[in-house]
Amino acid sequence: MRRAVILGVSVVLAAGALTAAPASAFMPDPVDDPLRAAGVALAADAAAGAGIAFGPCPKDSGMAAPVQCGKVAVPVDYAQPNGRRIELLVSRLRATGPASGRQGALLFNPGGPGAPGLWFPAVGLKSAGPVTRKVWATAARTYDLIGFDARGVGHSAPISCVRPENYFHTPSPDPRTATTAVKNRERAEARTRADGCGRRSGALLAHMTSADMARDMDVIRAALHESRMNYYGVSYGTYLGAVYATLFPRHVRRMVLDSVVDPDPQGVWYGTNLSQDVAFEGRWADWRAWVARYDSVYKLGSTPSRVQASFDLAMRKLAKKPAGGSVGPGELHATAENAAYYDQRWVVFAYQLSRYLHGDDKPLVAAATPDRSGAKDAENGDAVYLAVQCSDAAWPRDWATWDRDNSRLALRHPFETWPNAWMNLPCATWPAPAGEAVDVGALAAELPPVLLTQSERDAATPYEGALELHRRLPGSRLITEVGRGSHGLVSIWNQCLVSRVDRYLTSGSVGDGDVRCAGHPVPVPSGAQGAKDANTGRYY
Structure with a gap:
């Protein structure tokens, strides 16, 4: 589909003129329509100046220290950036590793759309389950883990x-x-x-479109004082990430998309x-x-x-x-x-x-x-x-x-x-x-390599969707879990898959080509009347 292109550094808004955005906000990328691209730049500039006043999380959020929370203001309508605003609640757990190894902030969206995301930093705490701790160990040492409730969700102007x-x-x-x-x-x-x-x-x-939510993520990026964003999205979060990568390809540093939604418009x-x-x-x-x-x-x-x-x-x-x-x-x-x-x-x-x-x-x-x-x-x-x-x-x-x-x-x-x-x-x-x-991948040439992970028999996000996004992002790599169908591979311990995600988050390397990983063990009933999985010893 045809999109308007911003050719200069100045865009006229109904309320006045937008001058060139400072480095904290970056230039608007040229896939979004001019009014909204300019509105994002204004909102990101304001957010970069204000930052996020992190402190204790709301009592009803279920998040406690050392996780902190803070608010970021965004326009309801990016075509009218000086109009009504709402506040998004953001959570953070600082990287647990040495400062010399810190690689910025890692923003997460769990999907839905509509799933709350404030809980995400808790995966970096010792209280997290053993599989969760294994999967997120590298990320928790290397990145500030950032969760947020998207617009309309939970603590962010709920609808x-x-x-x-x-x-x-x-x-x-x-x-x-x-x-x-x-x-x-x-x-x-x-x-x-x-x-x-x-x-x-x-x-x-x-x-309440995915494009609106992607614009919100760019404002959060600016408020965190990050010039480029690291992102991990699951399920619908992969589509949101793909939309963000399309609207703001120059703002992406690393991106993992797990259980991929078909982005074909x-x-x-x-x-x-x-x-x-x-x-x-x-x-x-x-x-x-x-x-x-x-x-x-x-x-x-x-x-x-x-x-x-x-x-x-x-x-x-x-x-x-x-x-x-x-x-x-x-x-x-x-x-x-x-x-x-x-x-x-x-x-x-x-x-x-x-x-x-x-x-x-x-x-x-x-x-x-x-x-x-x-x-x-x-x-x-x-x-x-x-x-x-x-x-x-x-x-x-x-x-x-x-x-x-x-x-x-x-x-x-x-x-x-x-x-x-x-x-x-x-x-x-x-x-x-x-x-x-959104015509996902319209500026794929400007993106760094993106990592896609997908189980072959996923019902919620069929495998064909991962192939479609892989095609639209030519520099991407696809890791397939063969013969399995669980949705959201981040929740499953598969050494073949997790080791490659760890390597990517640590070094940015996606390897030489796509990878097909053998599937994780199929459940085996055990215990009284088959109530327990013999592979894990757990009752689910």
Whole structure:
């Protein structure tokens, strides 16, 4: 797509003229439109002058010393940098290694969109779990670890679509169902949800795109007094990083993108979600095949089709009588989705399903009952998810398109197709205008090498997306975990992969070419009734 190019060092704004930006803010990069590029430069210059007054984190953040927090002011609309502003909360843990080895700040985004990020510096503390400590050991010694709540999230001008006390509706029905009555109900509920987002989230709703969040990251970079940024993004965080690298390629120092979202503008986000549905079916098949191998443990069936029959039986039973009064088919399906995301959860989900079908619903109820104390955060996360996805690019506005595409896909890929459609359907009547997807990689020649990590059978971010971003960033390197499908490889100990990430963070070296790493060990059930993973000795 064609983008306006800034040719000079002075850009005229509605409120006046912008002179050349100081070194602290760098020159605006020429992919963004002129008004917003100029607005970012102004905001970054102001942030560089103000810095961040780090101190104790808010009590409700869960972060305590030595982690510190501080605020950075950003414009709601970068086309009007002197207009309304909001504050983003940023967290920091200083590098634990010697000052001589410090390589700057490492900013992290955990994905979502809508996931809070303040927790990230805690991975550098001794209290972090053993695998987490291993994965982040090099980064914690070498970099100041920087977390933040993106705009609209958590402590950073949070948005909302419904009252949190009305967020959980349990027990919920089977989300795979798509009768005419269900379609009519879901369409009405989606419209109500979209209207609620417009009423409750105000003017910020029109400025919740990934490009807006990338501009915010550049202001944070300036406030940290870093001329170039190091970044680690997971899941949606990879797309946010790719957008940042496109808008600000000269501001990137090192960038690791883990579990890569497909950045093709033609697929953002309607097509991307349809691709997810296909990949989830494959990952659900992986779990069923694994359970069938351990029929002597779980007694859920000796073939994948019999395991599916056991799952369907549980869905029907829960529809008639919800477990614990709160776990219906919808809650069971959500728990199954988690197992499709992470094979670390295969053991525990098989155990919960087995115990339920053999007369003990306590493990399932404990795991699948929504935590109402977290309703506010959960609702906020879903609101941000919709606000970003519905605003980044246009979605079909006519129901006929949704009905046709999802009906066809569900014939062969029923596990996630309609559940995904219902989640995203508010985008069909979204009250804020949709933008135009960023042409990721437009200035790839100006980027340093970027490191991509991806599991081959990831359902949430299918492998094809990593190949697409790899193609768009010619200097990038791709590390593939072969034959596995866990999402977010940062949470998994794979020596082949972690050693290369460590080397990159330490030296900037991406090696001579792409690498295919053997997969981490597949879970092996152990303990009473298969509740524990023999590889780790852990109950998940």
